[in-house]
Amino acid sequence: MKRKEYLLLIPVFLFLVLTGCIGLNPLEKGSLQGTVNGGDGPLPGVKVEVGEMVALTDVSGHFLLENVPAGDQYVFFSGSGYASAFQKVTIIKDGRVSLSPEGTISLLPGTDENVRNSIFSLYQYGFYERSKEESDSFLTRFPTSSFYSDVLFIKGASFFYLGEYADSIPFLSSLVNGYPESFFADDGQYLLAKSYGQGQSRWGDAITAYRKLVDNYPQSEFVGPSYAEMGDCYYIMESYQDAKVVYELARPFGGDVERKSIYGLAHCYYKSELYYKSATLFAEYVTRYPDNDLADDAQYFEGASRYRREDYQDALTAFEKSISYYPNGTWYNGILIVPASMFNKGLCLEKLGRSLEAYETYNDIIRKYPGAQWADGTSLINSAQFRIDLLKDTVL
Numbered sequence: 001m002k003r004k005e006y007l008l009l010i011p012v013f014l015f016l017v018l019t020g021c022i023g024l025n026p027l028e029k030g031s032l033q034g035t036v037n038g039g040d041g042p043l044p045g046v047k048v049e050v051g052e053m054v055a056l057t058d059v060s061g062h063f064l065l066e067n068v069p070a071g072d073q074y075v076f077f078s079g080s081g082y083a084s085a086f087q088k089v090t091i092i093k094d095g096r097v098s099l100s101p102e103g104t105i106s107l108l109p110g111t112d113e114n115v116r117n118s119i120f121s122l123y124q125y126g127f128y129e130r131s132k133e134e135s136d137s138f139l140t141r142f143p144t145s146s147f148y149s150d151v152l153f154i155k156g157a158s159f160f161y162l163g164e165y166a167d168s169i170p171f172l173s174s175l176v177n178g179y180p181e182s183f184f185a186d187d188g189q190y191l192l193a194k195s196y197g198q199g200q201s202r203w204g205d206a207i208t209a210y211r212k213l214v215d216n217y218p219q220s221e222f223v224g225p226s227y228a229e230m231g232d233c234y235y236i237m238e239s240y241q242d243a244k245v246v247y248e249l250a251r252p253f254g255g256d257v258e259r260k261s262i263y264g265l266a267h268c269y270y271k272s273e274l275y276y277k278s279a280t281l282f283a284e285y286v287t288r289y290p291d292n293d294l295a296d297d298a299q300y301f302e303g304a305s306r307y308r309r310e311d312y313q314d315a316l317t318a319f320e321k322s323i324s325y326y327p328n329g330t331w332y333n334g335i336l337i338v339p340a341s342m343f344n345k346g347l348c349l350e351k352l353g354r355s356l357e358a359y360e361t362y363n364d365i366i367r368k369y370p371g372a373q374w375a376d377g378t379s380l381i382n383s384a385q386f387r388i389d390l391l392k393d394t395v396l
Helices: 012-019 112-124 128-141 148-161 165-178 185-200 203-216 223-236 240-253 255-271 275-288 295-308 312-325 338-351 355-368 380-394
Strands: 029-038 047-050 053-056 062-069 071-078 085-091 096-098 104-106
Touching: 029 047, 029 071, 029 085, 047 062, 053 062, 062 071, 085 096, 085 112, 112 128, 112 148, 128 148, 148 165, 148 185, 165 185, 185 203, 185 223, 203 223, 223 240, 223 255, 240 255, 255 275, 255 295, 275 295, 275 312, 295 312, 295 338, 312 338, 338 355, 338 380, 355 380
Parallel strands: 029 096, 029 104
Antiparallel strands: 029 062, 047 053, 047 071, 071 085
């Protein structure tokens, strides 16, 4: 299965943190100097950028940037007729550093291949604004280049990773429609589907795009993720039967795709009121992925599924596991799961004829979690108090 260079990219924020470009002390500064060469010697007039600081090389190709924030920085070079370049440097407080031990950097001639490679390097390192801008220039300058489709992909993908989904769609569509045999056609088809789905909530268009990937690129590494994400789209649209079909198709791909598919499939069965199947899958999820951030949710829904089947003893066991295994577990919105598990534990105890224990459980909720809420933000305390009052009036 082919590997894609672009998968080496690092999300922008994480990239900046790792490289030290975030959190620099602006009061600690140093200087940077160097010389920029071309094929025939020093290059004058080359633009040198570090953050918002800019300098031009002189007639000898030399530049000097002063008052540069100390720490790790990236320096960008661009000159007319040459492919751009960048280099990482470490600025020392109150010191003057050079680009490299030799103090020089050489720019390559601005051929379509060299420019494509420089744009791709920017993209790989997460400099999406720069890769987007330089892609514009390339597409204008080299409309017949054999690398045109590569840069078309980079342009659309850069928009995607900047969260500018409406702008990513035309370029990715042009790639997959105009260059279906391109090396990056399946990548583009996948990001196009995600642009429709996670980007614009156009779930039907996303499903169509995912299906095109599966049908047109059956050997692509994105087939498994496409099935799983297609299932998510169907689930959001409440087409649970369709979601189940594609989640099942995703499971054999293993890894993270299988994990997501088991979770989605379990919820589809729960929504379809097939509680035995949902309980089995939620239990499988917790067993296989106990430390995943959705395991707390799955443990709760195993209990909820068993309760709906009137398997009250097994439901009780599942809710007790939720309480003991995931005491800090939360729903997607940060609301604690434990109070809900405790409430349902109380319901199970009532069904099993253990009313006093249920009463004590409801009181524990009020005592330990006085502001407890259900996942939708409504008061769980009111629900617990209602059960307490009902038990007082009818049983205790």
